Amino acid sequence: MADVAQAAGVSVSTVSHVLNATRFVAEETRIRVEQAAVGLGYAMRLRREAPTGPxxxxxxxxxxxxxxxxxxxxxxxxxxxxxxxxxxxxxxxxxxxxxxxxxxxxxxxxxxxxxxxxxxxxxxxxxxxxxxxxxxxxxxxxxxxxxxxxxxDSEAAACRLVEHLIKIGHSRIGMLVGLPGLSTSVERVRGYQRAHRTLGLGLHPELMVDGDSSVPGGRRAALRLLRREPRPTALFAANNAMTIGALLALREENLAVGRDIALVAFDDLEWAEAMSPPLTAAAQPxxxxxxxxxxxxxxxxxxxxxxxxxxxxPASLEHRHSCGCGVPLTGADSSSAWRARSRPARS
CATH class of the missing domain: 3.40.50.2300 (Response regulator)
Structure with a gap:
């Protein structure tokens, strides 16, 4: 093994791991070790054991x-x-x-x-x-x-969530957008945009803020939206981590979910029903x-x-009360329900 290690330019322990399959070794290194062994005239008896059964x-x-x-x-x-x-x-x-x-x-x-x-x-x-x-x-x-x-089907689920917000009276809906380059992020943005087009509501690009698919990113994005004038009346968090970030931001701004601002989310969370009010969310199967x-x-x-x-x-849409109403997601337009609960935006 010492001869092979010297020829391959690796440690003796690396040669041992390659020959005995006792630890992962990068493919390029493994090939170099095997070629060095063969080049030195050693017979290769590798123990690449597969797990028992398929x-x-x-x-x-x-x-x-x-x-x-x-x-x-x-x-x-x-x-x-x-x-x-x-x-x-x-x-x-x-x-x-x-x-x-x-x-x-x-x-x-x-x-x-x-x-x-x-x-x-x-x-x-x-x-x-x-x-x-x-x-x-x-x-x-x-x-x-x-x-x-x-x-x-992330686009369809996102569209239904945002359509519900529009139907109960929201015209400025902030979105916490996930990591770029992921299909889930792209599809949920398309769903948000489709809901606006379907119901004839103009899009405000400044209300779509990158949340990095993370808790810190969701908090930063939510704070950025909440400190805008005029402030959005609803938030759509496009994944579970950003939902937590949004909740932290809302607490920081002393805003009550479902009363001062509506909140809906992609990904249902184990504790969604334990929130006060419980979280309206798209639950993936x-x-x-x-x-x-x-x-x-x-x-x-x-x-x-x-x-x-x-x-x-399809995702199932769990309608609870963080959206600020008791209207089923598949129900008719009831913008008056939100207006009866909402309060004027704070300066």
């Missing part, structure tokens, strides 16, 4: 987006039903980490991968998948890549999305030449 790999951000736990459960339960084990790697929503996670799953010889793509995945992860001819399905986020994909992703992947494994499928599942 296995599906799952790569998505779990730690930074705990609301995806239901999606993970959907993948795991459907994989088990189909006779597959599951290996999970957290990408932390970072392109470099995602690439390493997929490489690690490939090194464990999974049969296929369910992937929630990060920004930049086409540059780093997609070539890796193609190079090893690994069957994969995109989940939660869509991409302009010919492959199987499953997620929520994460368990069904995870299960459908596994179904698409096993179909691809059974028939590599099967036609590609893009599946968009």
């Amino acid at each position: 296995t599906i790999g799952l790569a998505l951000t779990g730690a930074s987006n705990p609301y995806l736990a239901e999606l993970i459960l959907g993948v795991e339960s459907e994989a088990r039903r189909a006779g597959y084990a599951m290996l999970f790697c957290d990408t932390h929503d970072e392109a470099d980490t995602e690439r390493d996670a997929v490489a690690l799953l490939q090194s464990r010889r999974v049969d296929g991968i369910v992937l929630a793509p990060t920004r930049g995945w086409e540059r780093l992860t997609l070539p890796l998948l193609h190079r090893h001819n690994t069957p994969f399905v995109l989940v939660d986020r869509f991409a302009e890549v010919p492959c199987d994909q499953v997620g929520t 994460f368990h069904a999305i995870g299960a459908r992703a596994v179904q698409l992947l096993t179909r691809r494994l059974d028939d590599p030449l099967a036609s590609r499928e893009i599946v968009r599942l």
Whole structure:
């Protein structure tokens, strides 16, 4: 191993990890070690052991987006039903980490991968998948890549939420916009814009503020909107993290949700009904999305030449009272309901 390490320009421990498959090693380094060993005339006896039985790999951000736990459960339960084990790697929503996670799953010889793509995945992860001819399905986020994909119809759900706000009397609706480059962010912006066009309300671009899909970003964006003159009478937070940021900003500005300002959100939260007032939100069918992703992947494994499928599942709209009214989301226009509850904007 010392000879191979010197020839490959790596440490002896790296050579050991390559030969014994005891730790992930970058593909370029692994190839260099194997070529050095062969070049020195050593017989390669690699222990690249696959997990017992067929296995599906799952790569998505779990730690930074705990609301995806239901999606993970959907993948795991459907994989088990189909006779597959599951290996999970957290990408932390970072392109470099995602690439390493997929490489690690490939090194464990999974049969296929369910992937929630990060920004930049086409540059780093997609070539890796193609190079090893690994069957994969995109989940939660869509991409302009010919492959199987499953997620929520974000545009339709966002449109319905904003339409409801317009119907109960709001004409200045601020939106906390998610990270650029993600299909979910793009679709929710389209839904916000479509609602305005459908109901003949003019758009105010200054009311759409980047919230970075994060708690701090949502707080900054909400404060920026709340300190405008005239202030928006409603906020639409386009993901769960920005919803928390918006709530922090509203508390900081001493504004009461549902009374001083309406609030609706994308992603239903476990504590949404515990809020006062409870949060009106679009709830994504994460368990069904995870299960459908596994179904698409096993179909691809059974028939590599099967036609590609893009599946968009509807979100359910949970109407509560943070929007400031008791009118069902599918109900008729009742702008008077909001006007009866709203108070004049503060200077």
